[in-house]
Amino acid sequence: MRVWKFGNSVNTDLITPGRYNxxxxxxxxxxxxxxxxxxxxxxxxxxxxxxxxGRNFGCGSSRETAVTALSECGLAAIIAPSFARIFYRNxxxxxxxxxxxDEKFLQGIDExxxxxxRGGEIMDLTSGARSPAGxxxxxxxxxxYGGILEFLKSHRIDELERIES
Amino acid sequence: MAxxxxxxxxxxxxxxxxxxxxxxxxxxxxxxxxxxxxTAWAIEPFGRIAQKVFDPSKIFVFFDHAFPAPNLQVAEMHxxxxxxxxxxxxKIHHDGVxxxxxxxxxxxxxxxxxxxxxxxxxxxxxxxxxCGFGSTDAAVAMATGKVWVRVPETxxxxxxxxxxxxxxxxxxxxxxAKKLSSEGANYKVVEFGGSAISDFDVPSRMTLCNMCxxxxxxxxxxxxxxxxxxxxxxxxxxxxxxxxxxxxDAAFSEVFxxxxxxxxxxxxxPPDIDNDVPVSQVEGTPITQVFIGSCTNCRIEDxxxxxxxxxxxxxKEGVKLIITPxxxxxxxxxxxxxxxxxxxxxxxxxxxxxxxxCLGRHMGVLGDDDVCVSTSNRNFTGRxxxxxxxxxxxxxxxxxASALEGRIADPRKYLKGNGRA
Numbered sequence: 001m002r003v004w005k006f007g008n009s010v011n012t013d014l015i016t017p018g019r020y021n022x023x024x025x026x027x028x029x030x031x032x033x034x035x036x037x038x039x040x041x042x043x044x045x046x047x048x049x050x051x052x053x054g055r056n057f058g059c060g061s062s063r064e065t066a067v068t069a070l071s072e073c074g075l076a077a078i079i080a081p082s083f084a085r086i087f088y089r090n091x092x093x094x095x096x097x098x099x100x101x102d103e104k105f106l107q108g109i110d111e112x113x114x115x116x117x118r119g120g121e122i123m124d125l126t127s128g129a130r131s132p133a134g135x136x137x138x139x140x141x142x143x144x145y146g147g148i149l150e151f152l153k154s155h156r157i158d159e160l161e162r163i164e165s
Numbered sequence: 166m167a168x169x170x171x172x173x174x175x176x177x178x179x180x181x182x183x184x185x186x187x188x189x190x191x192x193x194x195x196x197x198x199x200x201x202x203x204t205a206w207a208i209e210p211f212g213r214i215a216q217k218v219f220d221p222s223k224i225f226v227f228f229d230h231a232f233p234a235p236n237l238q239v240a241e242m243h244x245x246x247x248x249x250x251x252x253x254x255x256k257i258h259h260d261g262v263x264x265x266x267x268x269x270x271x272x273x274x275x276x277x278x279x280x281x282x283x284x285x286x287x288x289x290x291x292x293x294x295x296c297g298f299g300s301t302d303a304a305v306a307m308a309t310g311k312v313w314v315r316v317p318e319t320x321x322x323x324x325x326x327x328x329x330x331x332x333x334x335x336x337x338x339x340x341x342a343k344k345l346s347s348e349g350a351n352y353k354v355v356e357f358g359g360s361a362i363s364d365f366d367v368p369s370r371m372t373l374c375n376m377c378x379x380x381x382x383x384x385x386x387x388x389x390x391x392x393x394x395x396x397x398x399x400x401x402x403x404x405x406x407x408x409x410x411x412x413x414d415a416a417f418s419e420v421f422x423x424x425x426x427x428x429x430x431x432x433x434x435p436p437d438i439d440n441d442v443p444v445s446q447v448e449g450t451p452i453t454q455v456f457i458g459s460c461t462n463c464r465i466e467d468x469x470x471x472x473x474x475x476x477x478x479x480x481k482e483g484v485k486l487i488i489t490p491x492x493x494x495x496x497x498x499x500x501x502x503x504x505x506x507x508x509x510x511x512x513x514x515x516x517x518x519x520x521x522x523c524l525g526r527h528m529g530v531l532g533d534d535d536v537c538v539s540t541s542n543r544n545f546t547g548r549x550x551x552x553x554x555x556x557x558x559x560x561x562x563x564x565x566a567s568a569l570e571g572r573i574a575d576p577r578k579y580l581k582g583n584g585r586a
Contacts, residue, residue: 009347009437013545018524022231022238024205024245036552056348059381060545061524062283064206064299084381085352086283090299138189138313148301152214157309158191 001048001076003111004041008054012087015058015066029065030072047074050117052109054080058087064094071096077117079133081106092139095147100134138163168412170319171388172354175294175409179277184316186416191313194223195276197306200263201228203281205242206300207307208249215308221254224307225271227263229519235527261492261518264288264460267295268371269494273397274389274406279306283378284460284542290370291396292389292409294354297378317383318418319411320350323359326426331576333470334369335462335540335560338376339431340423343441351381353418356411361425362387367396368464375461376542379438430576432538433558436546444563444575452557454537455480455568456549458489458516459523462540462561465490465498471565472504474579480512481571487514487529489521513568525549531556538567 014037016029023029034041051057051070057080058066067090070078075096081103083091091098101122109115113126122133141163145151151160169177170186177184179192199207204226211218218224226246234240250257258266263280264287272278274292278285281303288295298312306312322341342349355377357370365373370387377385388410397403411417430444457463457471468490480486488508490496496518499505505515516522522529523541531537531550537557539549544556559567562576569579 011545013543013548017547018526019530019550021202022242022526024209024242036547056351056381059347060283060543062203062281062285062297062299064203064301067299082348082351084348085383086297086299089302093299093301093305148305149210149213152305152309157305157311157313160313161189161191 001050001114002046003109003113003115004045004049004051005109005111006051006053006057009056009059010053011060012058012063012066013060016063016069021063021065026068026072029069033069033073042073045073045075048076049074050076050115051078052080052106053078055082055103057083059084062086064090067091067094067096079106079122088136092136092142093148095139095143097135097143098139101131105129105131167416168414170354170415170417171356171386171409171411172294172319173316175275175277176314176316178275186316186318188316189313190316191311192277193311194279194306196267196271196278197224197303198263198267198278198280198282198285199226199300199303200230200282201232201243201246202230203300203303204246204249207281207304208245210301210304211307214305218253218255218307219310223310224255225267226250226255226257227266228257228259229262230524231526232259232519233517261495262460262520264375265464265491265495269400269492274393275409279303279312284375286377286382286384287371287375287460289374289377289384289386290367292387292393294384294386296384315352317352317354319354319356319415321417321420322355322357323420323422324357324361324425325359325422326361326424327364328425329428330580331562332428332430333560333562334365334372336428336431337423337425338373339433339441339558340428342376342380342433342439344421345380347379347437347439348381350377353382355380355382355385357385357387359422363390363392366392366466368466372461379542430560430563432563432573433544435544435555435557438544438558444573447557447573448575450536450573452536452538452567452572453484454529454531454535455484455486455564456489456522456529456537456539456541457561457564458487458491458521459541460491461542463489463491463495465495467540467561468495468499468504471561472507474562474565474576475511475569476507478511478569480568484568484571485514485529486512486568487516487522489516489528490518492518522549538564538573540564
């Protein structure tokens with residue numbers, strides 16, 4: 001497990017820049033994640049890695065490729081103090097785990113740290129610090145199905161109003 | 166119980182029951198909008214849950230992000246979308262930016278528009294609830310006609326006073342972005358009010374609502390009124406609508422008041438939307454390109470502002486001025502009234518209607534050393550091309566004055582009087 005640290009307001013143009021964002025191939029998208037902003041990311045990221053970022057992660061455009069690219073990289077979670085709205089929705093629909101956590105706690109984490117997310121809590125195994133993990137109930141509920149599309153194969157959309165995590 | 170907000174009323178009317186703020190609801194949508202990038206991404210998820218769309222007459226597909234196709238890869242993407250739309254009976258429009266075309270042709274007050282594009286809030290200028298979504302939500306809506314929403318809190322922004330000469334709605338929304346920050350309205354609706362809003366025509370309101378996306382909002386909205394009626398009549402598609410309002414005791418999460426009579430021309434400096442300064446602080450900065458375009462600011466009113474400032478002048482040697490009208494209607498109006506010919510004689514390059522250079526895919530991509538003044542909505546690193554290029558966002562007035570001088574310039578030097586609110 002490796003931590004990848006990013007700053008505030010990481011926007012969708014940094015995640016999947018417009019000029020590269022013209023493919024519908026998921027594997028090709030995984031290879032362009034942060035292609036200009038942090039070129040080593042796509043080469044070195046491994047299944048189970050975690051992004052720890054600043055406020056308003058995913059701001060900018062509606063391009064779902066930003067979620068797909070990061071999801072296809074095999075990230076276990078993205079942890080930030082806050083997420084931008086459309087990115088948040090896209091992650092909920094796709095079952096990519098987004099976790100909100102205390103900004104100060106996240107600022108104390110660097111890329112050498114080891115993290116574990118368990119029982120509604122994030123544990124920094126390196127420093128011993130802990131913080132509650134905020135996860136949208138809708139995200140937790142849809143993750144059980146593998147995302148909204150899988151949910152809709154066996155349910156009517158109106159049943160989302162009563163879905164429970 | 167507190168009264169209801171406008172957004173709450175629109176969503177409740179769609180749900181068929183009274184919704185509380187914070188409640189999750191599945192609601193029917195009146196229109197689904199998607200473009201040449203987001204439709205391409207909706208086809209596969211759609212195919213996983215449905216064979217036929219719920220109603221092809223309520224689905225609108227636009228080729229605007231890269232049209233005409235700039236390369237083979239995009240041409241193939243367009244072809245894939247064309248095959249899908251033909252099979253489903255969906256009309257494809259390829260004569261302008263999706264948000265502008267929706268406003269000109271379809272969007273109606275008090276409706277709910279699901280748009281697979283972040284600048285969908287543009288249509289809030291017509292008193293409709295227009296929210297941006299991703300491709301999966303678009304696919305689900307194409308299949309079911311519905312979407313899940315969390316009923317949002319509303320921030321009220323009251324505008325008072327009168328705009329000074331050569332200060333425009335773009336300057337107002339940049340001043341608002343500076344105050345609220347790029348996440349200041351996250352998940353919330355921004356409702357505009359105050360005595361000044363009735364002076365703003367629908368195109369001006371569209372500029373305000375468009376940029377609400379940049380402060381994180383679910384949407385921006387201006388309650389429909391006589392101005393909305395005027396706009397619909399001009400489009401030849403007026404039919405009576407209810408003038409829905411937030412209740413006087415509605416609970417707003419925050420209320421901000423701005424005296425617009427004290428505002429100045431503003432620029433959002435690279436690389437953040439909330440990095441806004443009055444023009445005096447960056448005046449004289451050398452530039453290489455000016456882009457007058459996008460769903461934010463390339464309506465006929467915007468072209469008229471730029472024209473008034475540039476009339477009798479020439480684009481400064483060494484500067485590329487690219488004008489990309491937001492729709493065919495705007496393009497044709499500017500052709501007929503002669504503005505496009507005049508702009509061309511001044512040295513401007515006129516591009517076909519669409520998103521053009523805004524997102525850095527074609528028709529004005531920036532290189533490492535480029536510094537651009539743009540009337541669009543995003544100045545993110547790499548947005549219009551090279552990550553080394555610099556983008557300043559501004560009104561069409563600042564853009565025009567800067568094109569004349571080859572450096573960031575104050576349009577008030579060219580005071581010829583405002584032609585719009």
